[in-house]
Amino acid sequence: MAAVKISPKYQVVIPKQIRDKLRLAPGQQLQALLYENRIELIPVRPLKKLRGFLKGIDASVEREADRV
Numbered sequence: 001m002a003a004v005k006i007s008p009k010y011q012v013v014i015p016k017q018i019r020d021k022l023r024l025a026p027g028q029q030l031q032a033l034l035y036e037n038r039i040e041l042i043p044v045r046p047l048k049k050l051r052g053f054l055k056g057i058d059a060s061v062e063r064e065a066d067r068v
Helices: 014-022
Strands: 030-035 037-045
Touching: none
Parallel strands: none
Antiparallel strands: 030 037
């Protein structure tokens, strides 16, 4: 786990290994959420990049009658 420091302008630097793993780019938007007692940053991805990310999911679950 890497520690970060808040600058006087309330900015933080995301550590390089995290940026690389999440493939973050300069200028990319992140959603900031307050969850319980922590801050979560979620990368905003274009819908085109999400195409196929559920490939191979098991869709054979039994559905309710009004959902068929």
